[in-house]
Amino acid sequence: MSDTTPKYIFVENHIKAAIKKKELVDKLPGERTLAAQLGVSYMTVRKSVENLVTQGVLYKVPTKGTYVNYEKPQRSKNYTIGYFLDATMIAGISSPYYSLIFDAIEKVAAKDDYSVVYFSDNNPDRLNRTLSKVDGVIATCIPRIEHVILEMKQSVPVVVIENSAADKVIPSVIIDNFNADVESVDYACSLGHSKIGFMTGLDDSDVGKNRYAGYQYGLRKNKIELDKSLVFNGNYSYQSGIEGAEYFLTLDELPTTVICANDSMALGAIRHFRQEGLNIPEDISIIGFDNIDVAAQIVPSLTTIASPIDEIAKHSFSILKALIDGKTIEQQHIALPAHLIIRDSCATAKNKSAAA
Amino acid sequence: MSDTTPKYIFVENHIKAAIKKKELVDKLPGERTLAAQLGVSYMTVRKSVENLVTQGVLYKVPTKGTYVNYEKPQRSKNYTIGYFLDATMIAGISSPYYSLIFDAIEKVAAKDDYSVVYFSDNNPDRLNRTLSKVDGVIATCIPRIEHVILEMKQSVPVVVIENSAADKVIPSVIIDNFNADVESVDYACSLGHSKIGFMTGLDDSDVGKNRYAGYQYGLRKNKIELDKSLVFNGNYSYQSGIEGAEYFLTLDELPTTVICANDSMALGAIRHFRQEGLNIPEDISIIGFDNIDVAAQIVPSLTTIASPIDEIAKHSFSILKALIDGKTIEQQHIALPAHLIIRDSCATAKNKSAAA
């Protein structure tokens, strides 16, 4: 029993165990008493207690006694949270959308005196180093990096935004992509369009899937049959927007409206259509998604879905803060509505219809 | 002498003083010996030494002895550097330019296994909190926030990029804005232009001043007299690019080329000129500065100055790392050349000239 392990280690473990078993609550017996109980000397107990105090397990009140520290393991508060965006994501923080989210998070966090740092390196070592400096992380989740996020969750509380994680245990704040694109379709129909094309993003995440699903449901809702030839599979990039436009131009009959799964593709499409001599919106209407800055700046300005960025920041931070503070949270998953901003890239349909 | 201060504190101070006075070097006498020398008991010395070890002043080698820890105060290596950009800057990290710099820094830092975090909150408390987590900072400097940067320099090494600081003690990595815009003017002249306008940015920093000075020198170099009416004072924003175009349209004679102090203004100008029925580049040539992503994406694609972003990242990180490692650095201030990327927004002058 005594072999090589020092007695004071034994005493420490004994005390820890007693605390765990709730045999010891609040105030400890006096050091001398304890020494007698455990059959070791007073000084040994002192050393053990001293160690436990530096470990944070116990705390002392001079001339009163020694007490159990019930504050939970309590990750030392950094008052700093991280915003994670995988570096391999297209554009990454360069993307206007994500940087706006960062700014919004920073603003809302400052109100509670939290600092925010952005990082994107998913190298395990460097990631852990960064995680040790933050109390929690808000991460933009895409399936490809979900393992990274699960890894992070081992160390700190995590809230995901953009997509919810497959692991539904991680709280999420997303936007209602589905109904947003239903609204886009509704709007196009209200302008008399019925030949409505769609450029998908990647189908590797809920975002892409739900925008496409919203498009499909919007058509059904407006009694329009889905024509697969009017769906182009893009990848969110400006380039793929150009390719999508090229594709639509090969069709016998051009759609009168194209809804794009994001603004970059919409911009690419506008560029190519115009290059080929088409007028926007007279010849073809374009709708985007995200409402990045340039959307309002180009001519014609782009009709698009505006993400409620401030709301995303507000909710995700308040959930994260609750997790950090060890509170229980009511709503694990929040889907915020996103609505259409009508600008100049859509016109009423000229052919056939004058419906609605 | 003994009043209330514990003896072991006395012993600690004595040892520290002895180290400072170089009376104690490398190995300490044995604890028992020390006790005899100082006239206190062995256990008291033990306690003192133990404390000094936890303080990091001494270190022990079991069964060998106790030694003085000569590692310099040595800021505990976080292997993390910060990238700072004032939150109140127009666009901030949303600006494609700065986010590209961040990505480039992250890439070069990863090679030395450094993490990079971006932060922009300049609130003193939160700033210090963040600074305590990094070994050094690369900061985009503008005069308005120079006090913040000087403040940071109190805690960690700092390298500024973009502008050099008024305090020339801070190492800087900037681009040669002056010669870059000289190159722009040269190019415009080589296309036969002689009525060359300029849209300034803000004159609150070297960047803005030097780009304008480069324009002026370029004109002189090409034997063109400066016409102040062809200079519009902008503020780098897209909106001010529009206003600049409006201004030029009020002139009796439009310049045939407008050089803009950044791409955003160039984009705004292009938009407005086109809206007013002008063709780019047939009716007016436009040159930007920065080479942001959209510069290549718009129609016509924008001729602009490309910042050597990777070079900036490489140099600023290597300087910062040298500072962190306590090495002396040779070159305090580096100005990197930036060159013109010729695209589609400039055409040969149609009137009068066919020079060169």
Add this chain to the structure above:
DNA sequence: CACATAACTTGCTATGTAGCAGCAACTAAT
């Protein structure tokens, strides 16, 4: 000369004693 042994040093653990100061509660004196 080589090698084993003994003597010594180092830090580590453990235990004992002792006086101090601050506090609370009880008790005795005013």
Add this chain to the structure above:
DNA sequence: ATTAGTTGCTGCTACATAGCAAGTTATGTG
């Protein structure tokens, strides 16, 4: 009833011993 003293608890500091393991050095023997 208030005050003053006593007692006993707490943790804190200080000092003294003593055995242990592990490395170092001096010594002695083949």
